[in-house]
Amino acid sequence: MLRTRSATLPSPSSWVLARVSCPRSSPNLSLPPRTRTFTTTTLVAGKSGSSARWLQRQQHDPYVRSRASGPLDAPAAFVSRSAFKLLDLHKARRGSLPLLRPDMVVVDLGAAPGGWIQAADSVLQGSGTIVGVDLLKLQHGVGAAEGVQFVQGDFLDPKVQARLKEALLDMSGDTKVDLVLSDMMANTSGNNTRDGALSLELCEAALAFAVQHLSPIRRATKVVTPSGRPTAAEGSKSLPIQFIVKHFASESTEAFRKELARYFRQVKWVKPPSSRKDSREGFFVCAGFKGKQSAETEPAEQAPAQDDLESSVFF
Ligand SMILES: C[S@@+](CC[C@H](N)C(=O)[O-])C[C@H]1O[C@@H](n2cnc3c(N)ncnc32)[C@H](O)[C@@H]1O
Numbered sequence: 388m389l390r391t392r393s394a395t396l397p398s399p400s401s402w403v404l405a406r407v408s409c410p411r412s413s414p415n416l417s418l419p420p421r422t423r424t425f426t427t428t429t430l431v432a433g434k435s436g437s438s439a440r441w442l443q444r445q446q447h448d449p450y451v452r453s454r455a456s457g458p459l460d461a462p463a464a465f466v467s468r469s470a471f472k473l474l475d476l477h478k479a480r481r482g483s484l485p486l487l488r489p490d491m492v493v494v495d496l497g498a499a500p501g502g503w504i505q506a507a508d509s510v511l512q513g514s515g516t517i518v519g520v521d522l523l524k525l526q527h528g529v530g531a532a533e534g535v536q537f538v539q540g541d542f543l544d545p546k547v548q549a550r551l552k553e554a555l556l557d558m559s560g561d562t563k564v565d566l567v568l569s570d571m572m573a574n575t576s577g578n579n580t581r582d583g584a585l586s587l588e589l590c591e592a593a594l595a596f597a598v599q600h601l602s603p604i605r606r607a608t609k610v611v612t613p614s615g616r617p618t619a620a621e622g623s624k625s626l627p628i629q630f631i632v633k634h635f636a637s638e639s640t641e642a643f644r645k646e647l648a649r650y651f652r653q654v655k656w657v658k659p660p661s662s663r664k665d666s667r668e669g670f671f672v673c674a675g676f677k678g679k680q681s682a683e684t685e686p687a688e689q690a691p692a693q694d695d696l697e698s699s700v701f702f
Pocket residue numbers: 466467469470496497498499500501502503504520521522523540541542543570571572573589
């Protein structure tokens with residue numbers, strides 16, 4: 388079924404309110420009640436070692452508290468803390484071509500329990516198409532929004548990728564995608580070499596999918612606000628971000644960055660403020676897809692870059 392929707396993207400300062408007031412975007416998310424937000428020290432006192440440290444970290448994490456009990460700078464009721472990472476990446480594009488734009492077709496790899504789907508949907512407001520994939524199920528209610536479909540299975544399995552293509556055809560009448568997001572990660576073991584290798588395998592699979600399904604960008608886009616008015620940086624041009632992939636930093640990080648730079652005009656390694664400082668995760672944010680490359684193409688040279696999203700807009 389081909390769906391056509393359109394909606395005006397709320398301005399960056401108003402989308403949070405718009406999300407809260409939109410009944411379609413307020414599914415029963417089965418969030419834990421407030422009493423389960425670990426607000427007493429007695430919970431920690433009964434635990435030892437890593438459990439106590441985990442509880443203490445949860446207790447002091449503003450994103451966890453916001454998710455379960457009220458707004459930090461985004462609505463409560465996201466099913467995962469990860470939702471804030473996508474929102475950080477989206478907000479970092481303020482005044483530039485937004486990451487999430489009306490009528491986009493978005494693929495969300497490693498979608499469960501569904502925080503990124505909710506975050507993307509809260510911006511797109513029902514305009515656009517989001518297809519998620521994960522080994523695990525989405526949390527109850529997340530996949531029920533209009534324009535959202537979910538495929539459960541191992542993304543590394545070609546049959547699952549075939550189902551993903553069918554879902555795209557069903558939703559948008561095409562297998563072309565505007566934005567590929569990957570937050571996929573296997574359970575970390577604490578062994579950085581092993582975890583890095585697992586992460587890289589998922590990153591490579593996500594990149595291969597992106598190369599097959601993204602359209603090359605021939606030129607930068609003039610930046611206008613969602614209402615059509617020129618931005619403060621009138622006349623400035625911006626390449627659309629087309630691929631974001633979570634990567635667990637390891638000795639392969641630089642080689643993977645070079646590989647990405649063969650396919651994208653701009654590649655940045657970004658650690659959003661909501662990503663835990665002690666985590667080795669970061670996101671490669673890639674803009675301006677160049678198209679498929681022949682096997683002989685030399686890896687592109689590009690200076691490594693990391694953006695502090697708290698202080699800057701990237702690209
Ligand atoms: C950090 S979680 C994603 C959180 C999600 N973005 C959210 O906002 O709720 C990583 C996810 O990657 C998924 N994953 C890991 N390997 C996968 C694979 N081979 N195929 C599909 N999903 C995978 C895991 O099941 C897990 O749900």
